[in-house]
Amino acid sequence: MMNSLMLLLKRESKLTVNAVKVPVIAAGGIGDARGFVAALALGAEGVIMGTRFMATLECPAHPKFKEWLLQAKETDTVLVERSIRNTARALRNKAAEKVLEMEARGATLEELLTVISGENYKRVFLNGELDAGIASCGQVVGLIYDLPTVKEVIDTIITEARAITQRFLSSFR
Numbered sequence: 001m002m003n004s005l006m007l008l009l010k011r012e013s014k015l016t017v018n019a020v021k022v023p024v025i026a027a028g029g030i031g032d033a034r035g036f037v038a039a040l041a042l043g044a045e046g047v048i049m050g051t052r053f054m055a056t057l058e059c060p061a062h063p064k065f066k067e068w069l070l071q072a073k074e075t076d077t078v079l080v081e082r083s084i085r086n087t088a089r090a091l092r093n094k095a096a097e098k099v100l101e102m103e104a105r106g107a108t109l110e111e112l113l114t115v116i117s118g119e120n121y122k123r124v125f126l127n128g129e130l131d132a133g134i135a136s137c138g139q140v141v142g143l144i145y146d147l148p149t150v151k152e153v154i155d156t157i158i159t160e161a162r163a164i165t166q167r168f169l170s171s172f173r
């Protein structure tokens with residue numbers, strides 16, 4: 001699995017998709033048909049989407065958490081846990097700000113765990129206590145404005161991907 005843009009990175013002087021013999025699955029930043037088609041155009045065999053599926057009816061997240069996703073812009077995320085080599089992108093909240101401040105002054109894993117624990121994450125995700133912990137989320141959140149069902153997400157992407165590729169085809173005739 002690799003970040004979408006990494007499809008373009010050189011590995012041993014070759015594009016990754018040319019350098020490996022296994023199917024490449026793109027992940028990171030894909031939430032609509034345009035991202036999906038772009039990943040396929042870059043050579044991916046398929047995609048993984050994380051953030052998009054948090055903003056769906058079936059997702060067990062608290063309604064306040066889902067509302068937060070709909071309000072968030074692509075600039076509302078930060079990278080945390082770099083200091084412990086577990087870099088993750090998360091929505092900017094009081095917990096994320098605190099972790100960044102702790103990491104800047106060299107906090108230990110034990111200290112960081114008081115904020116980054118899974119228990120605190122559950123409070124954010126399931127209870128809607130939006131500042132209680134770290135909330136994983138991609139920059140693609142800036143492209144998410146609705147709360148469809150999972151089926152609607154996939155159906156819409158496939159329908160729109162068809163339209164995009166047909167438009168491409170007609171411009172190459």
Ligand SMILES: Cc1cc2nc3c(=O)[nH]c(=O)nc-3n(C[C@H](O)[C@H](O)[C@H](O)COP(=O)(O)O)c2cc1C
Pocket residue numbers: 027028029030048049050051052054136137138139140
């Ligand atoms: C709620 C959530 C939790 C995640 N947890 C992990 C994790 O524990 N380990 C990991 O490698 N990636 C994790 N990811 C990243 C996903 O595996 C996936 O690569 C990423 O979400 C794809 O990018 P996107 O969110 O822009 O679609 C998580 C993503 C989300 C949204």
